[in-house]
Amino acid sequence: MREMGRRAVLKFKSSEDAITYVDLLTRRIKVGELIIDVKSNVVELRVRGGREAGDIMMAEALKIYGALKARNGGSLDLSVLITMAQPPHPVPFDVVTTALNLRGFPSELSGMKLRTKAPLDLVISIIKSTSSLYAEMARMNITQNAKKIIATHALLRGLDVPGAIQELMEKGAVRENESSGSALITASSSFEDYVSTIRRGKGIAR
Known part of the structure; x- marks a missing residue:
């Protein structure tokens, strides 16, 4: 990753990962203020508009990038995980964390982050499953x-x-x-x- 003021060049393992990133990004950020250029597995971001709003936008873009790079575990922002999983019902993350721990992946909640050794795909899967179970129990x-x-x-x-x-x-x-x-x-x-x-x-x- 190269970050230059209000411009960032992000490199991914594959073009599919780059497309996934752009999809997540456009769900959370007003695209009109963010110029996105995708070339194979590289995404270039440029922010326009006021400095404060631009800084917030770039921080959000890098937060999502960090989550996708943590494929084999790491510190994951809960708001990004929710965007990725799109759960149909609110999720109690203490249940998600417990399920991961009991499956053998050390995990803990730290503020608004989930620190885990679990692969990202498993985390997203458990969030979706937990949400579906709670939606069923709501009735x-x-x-x-x-x-x-x-x-x-x-x-x-x-x-x-x-x-x-x-x-x-x-x-x-x-x-x-x-x-x-x-x-x-x-x-x-x-x-x-x-x-x-x-x-x-x-x-x-x-």
């Missing part, structure tokens, strides 16, 4: 704690929401209670205790 009467446990179990086991609930009920991790005439699904323990049980190898997620 169901489930406590927030139970939702975290169900979503994590579903991600680890490759299950849908009903399948995850059934397995967790059989293992006693969640239960169904009658509340005001309707069934409410609650957890038998905190989310943290559930995660600790998995890490100790007691088999809830197996």
Whole structure:
């Protein structure tokens, strides 16, 4: 990458990566104020307009570039990940981080960044899956704690929401209670205790 004031030349591994970058960039930045020139695997950016707005625009462009370059893990901006994944429902990133950790990829949230050893494609996939699971559970009467446990179990086991609930009920991790005439699904323990049980190898997620 060469950055020259309000101009930057960004190099990618392939022309496909360059096109992916431009697609992400144009979703987040007003293209009228950003001149984009693509030549094979090289993207040249030039910003026009006021200095302050131009500096913000260039910083955003470089933030997206950094995320795409971190194909094998790194420090990823959450807003860029959301743009890349386009989740249909808000995502609890503590569930995403937990799922990555339990899959063997050390990960942690640090402010508005996700620091992870996981490949970018896996991170995006888990964000999308988590969002879909939460969208499905939004129509169901489930406590927030139970939702975290169900979503994590579903991600680890490759299950849908009903399948995850059934397995967790059989293992006693969640239960169904009658509340005001309707069934409410609650957890038998905190989310943290559930995660600790998995890490100790007691088999809830197996």
